[in-house]
Amino acid sequence: MTRDARDEKLRSRIGGIAQFYDRTGRMPSFSEIGELAGLRSKNAVSKLVLKLERLRVLGRDGKGRLIPGSIAFPVRMLGTVKAGFPSPAEEELADTLSLDELLIRNRDATFMLRVSGDSMTGAGILPGDMVLVDKGQTPRSGDIVVAEVDGEWTMKYLRRRGNSVTLLPANPRYKPIRPRNELRIGGVVTAVVRKYR
Amino acid sequence: MTRDARDEKLRSRIGGIAQFYDRTGRMPSFSEIGELAGLRSKNAVSKLVLKLERLRVLGRDGKGRLIPGSIAFPVRMLGTVKAGFPSPAEEELADTLSLDELLIRNRDATFMLRVSGDSMTGAGILPGDMVLVDKGQTPRSGDIVVAEVDGEWTMKYLRRRGNSVTLLPANPRYKPIRPRNELRIGGVVTAVVRKYR
DNA sequence: CTTGACAGTGAACAATCGTTCACCTTATAC
DNA sequence: GTATAAGGTGAACGATTGTTCACTGTCAAG
Numbered sequence: 001m002t003r004d005a006r007d008e009k010l011r012s013r014i015g016g017i018a019q020f021y022d023r024t025g026r027m028p029s030f031s032e033i034g035e036l037a038g039l040r041s042k043n044a045v046s047k048l049v050l051k052l053e054r055l056r057v058l059g060r061d062g063k064g065r066l067i068p069g070s071i072a073f074p075v076r077m078l079g080t081v082k083a084g085f086p087s088p089a090e091e092e093l094a095d096t097l098s099l100d101e102l103l104i105r106n107r108d109a110t111f112m113l114r115v116s117g118d119s120m121t122g123a124g125i126l127p128g129d130m131v132l133v134d135k136g137q138t139p140r141s142g143d144i145v146v147a148e149v150d151g152e153w154t155m156k157y158l159r160r161r162g163n164s165v166t167l168l169p170a171n172p173r174y175k176p177i178r179p180r181n182e183l184r185i186g187g188v189v190t191a192v193v194r195k196y197r
Numbered sequence: 198m199t200r201d202a203r204d205e206k207l208r209s210r211i212g213g214i215a216q217f218y219d220r221t222g223r224m225p226s227f228s229e230i231g232e233l234a235g236l237r238s239k240n241a242v243s244k245l246v247l248k249l250e251r252l253r254v255l256g257r258d259g260k261g262r263l264i265p266g267s268i269a270f271p272v273r274m275l276g277t278v279k280a281g282f283p284s285p286a287e288e289e290l291a292d293t294l295s296l297d298e299l300l301i302r303n304r305d306a307t308f309m310l311r312v313s314g315d316s317m318t319g320a321g322i323l324p325g326d327m328v329l330v331d332k333g334q335t336p337r338s339g340d341i342v343v344a345e346v347d348g349e350w351t352m353k354y355l356r357r358r359g360n361s362v363t364l365l366p367a368n369p370r371y372k373p374i375r376p377r378n379e380l381r382i383g384g385v386v387t388a389v390v391r392k393y394r
Numbered sequence: 395c396t397t398g399a400c401a402g403t404g405a406a407c408a409a410t411c412g413t414t415c416a417c418c419t420t421a422t423a424c
Numbered sequence: 425g426t427a428t429a430a431g432g433t434g435a436a437c438g439a440t441t442g443t444t445c446a447c448t449g450t451c452a453a454g
Contacts, residue, residue, distance in 0.1 A: 015305070022304070024258050025265040026224050030442055041403045046443070048401095061221050064442085068222040074297050074304045075329065080313045081343060081352045097309075099296040100271050103392060107219070107271045108212070112294075116277045124321040124391065132272065137394075144393065146278060155278045192391040194321065195300060196341065197334075227412055238433045243413070245431090261412090 013037045013048065014057055018071040027058075027066045073098040103191045109136035110190070113146065120144070120155055122170035129194045131155070133187040144189040149179045155189065210234045210245065211254055215268040224255075224263045270295040300388045306333035307387070310343065317341070317352055319367035326391045328352070330384040341386040346376045352386065 016036040020028045028036060034045045049066070052058040056069045073096040104110050115129045123144065125131065131146075139145050141160035146153060147167060156167035156177065167177040213233040217225045225233060231242045246263070249255040256266045270293040301307050312326045320341065322328065328343075336342050338357035343350060344364060353364035353374065364374040 018304075025269050026258070026262065027222075029440080031440080039402075041401095041405095042442070043404080043444080044402050049442095061223070065223065066442095072222045074301050075307060075309045077309050080311045081328070081350055099300060099390065103296060103390070104271050107215075110272060112272045112274050114277045121321070124318070124323045124326070126321045129321070131278070153278060188394075190393050192389070192393075193296065193300070194389040196387050196389075197385075226410080228410080236432075238435095239412070240414080240434080241432050246412095263412095 010051075014052065014071070017052075017057075021068055021071055022074070027068060070096045073101070075099060103132055103193075105190070106134055106136050109187075110134050111187070112193075115155065117154075119169040119171050119174045122172070123157070125155070125170070125192055126194065129192055131189045132191040132193070134190045135187040137188045137190070139185050139188050146186040146189065148184040148186065149177055150181065153186065158185070207248075211249065211268070214249075214254075218265055218268055219271070224265060267293050270298070272296060300329055300390075302387070303331055303333050306384075307331050308384070309390075312352065314351075316366040316368050316371045319369070320354070322352070322367070322389055323391065326389055328386045329388040329390070331387045332384040334385045334387070336382050336385050343383040343386065344376075345381040345383065346374055347378065350383065355382070 013036070017028060017033060020032070020036060030042050030045045030049070033049065034040065034042060037045070037048060039045050039048070049058060052069070053060065057071055059067045059069045061067050075097055077095045077097055111133050112130050113133055115125055115127055115131055118127050121127075125144075131144075133146050139158050141158060143158050144155060145158045145167075146155050147158070148154075149167060154167070154177075156169055159166045159168050165179065165183055167179065167183075169176070210233070214225060214230060217229070217233060227239050227242045227246070230246065231237065231239060234242070234245060236242050236245070246255060249266070250257065253266045254268055256264045258264050272294055274292045274294055308330050309327050310330055312322055312324055312328055315324050318324075322341075328341075330343050336355050338355060340355050341352060342355045342364075343352050344355070345351075346364060351364070351374075353366055356363045356365050362376065362380060364376065364380075366373070
């Protein structure tokens with residue numbers, strides 16, 4: 001068997017395991033890996049797993065049980081748009097990551113809201129976009145926050161000057177808001193997500 | 198024990214299991230759930246798991262093995278910004294989802310690129326943003342694509358009129374590109390992701 | 395031609411798995 | 425007050441787990 005064919009075989013096996021994990025959300029057992037890879041012997045699976053551990057595709061936790069490695073991170077990260085698409089050989093070296101891990105720090109305090117209205121268009125937040133809001137973080141000046149002003153909820157830049165607070169839209173057609181009464185801040189916008197199709 | 202206290206206990210147990218799954222990427226075994234929940238008897242765990250199955254927090258696959266339910270989807274989805282933050286009671290009813298699942302259709306063909314340059318600012322894609330690019334989808338007119346024009350990679354709107362192809366920036370300071378030679382399209386932009394802090 | 399290294403089969407093994415049984419305690423409902 | 429359900433302990437059990445050992449082909453390098 002040629003080197004390329006062996007590489008391809010290994011790759012398809014990794015793909016099979018990744019698919020299994022994607023589909024079920026749990027790691028396959030050794031026998032199941034055997035079925036996926038077409039191996040009858042658990043020893044063969046053992047050797048395969050060892051190899052995948054070295055490649056960081058899989059890992060082990062403190063108790064020696066199989067945990068996902070790079071297969072848990074679905075997106076391959078490349079460089080910049082200008083760099084374009086590297087060759088397949090380079091692609092393998094690229095880092096992989098999970099969007100959940102990238103964007104969510106505190107899962108219990110994080111919510112997703114759909115944006116309505118165009119008051120933040122200037123900041124690249126369009127109506128229909130989704131924003132992740134963290135209730136736990138303390139809002140700093142310059143943050144985009146979700147706040148309740150005089151009974152209505154909006155999303156605006158927060159500006160603090162001394163002890164005065166202003167809510168600044170990112171659209172010149174709207175005016176800054178200087179809340180008269182209390183200002184309830186629901187959370188800090190930590191990320192924006194837009195889906196095209 | 199009051200009803201509220203029992204609810205709170207169950208909630209913290211769900212949280213414990215979710216944390217375990219977050220941390221390790223695998224489902225805990227029954228004994229491990231016991232440790233997490235402070236239960237010495239596996240029978241107690243069995244009953245707890247049954248309850249969590251009914252709540253769709255956990256599930257079973259075809260082989261009867263534990264798979265994650267809603268705990269695999271880290272973000273709670275709420276309504277619109279205008280709706281603001283619902284009361285805690287309503288929060289529980291909200292859907293949960295995973296950003297990976299939401300944004301990635303074809304994981305093998307999807308890459309993430311960092312945006313450099315401001316030629317798509319008008320479409321709400323700012324320099325520094327990250328875009329998900331699907332190499333597998335066939336580009337349609339109106340899509341945002343990553344393409345190589347005359348040796349350089351850019352991101353632009355794709356416009357097809359008959360059999361002429363134009364690349365349209367979303368910034369008036371740049372001009373439309375009508376590729377003279379061949380046009381290599383790397384992929385279709387399926388999502389935009391921006392992280393604030 | 396020989397010699398390793400690699401990829402795989404098959405079987406034995408203790409450890410751990412999840413299921414199930416009998417039983418106990420404590421609230422809540424009637 | 426007395427059922428009754430809910431929440432829990434503890435132990436027994438067969439099934440399945442992952443490790444390990446001895447062994448067999450097969451290819452490529454020396």
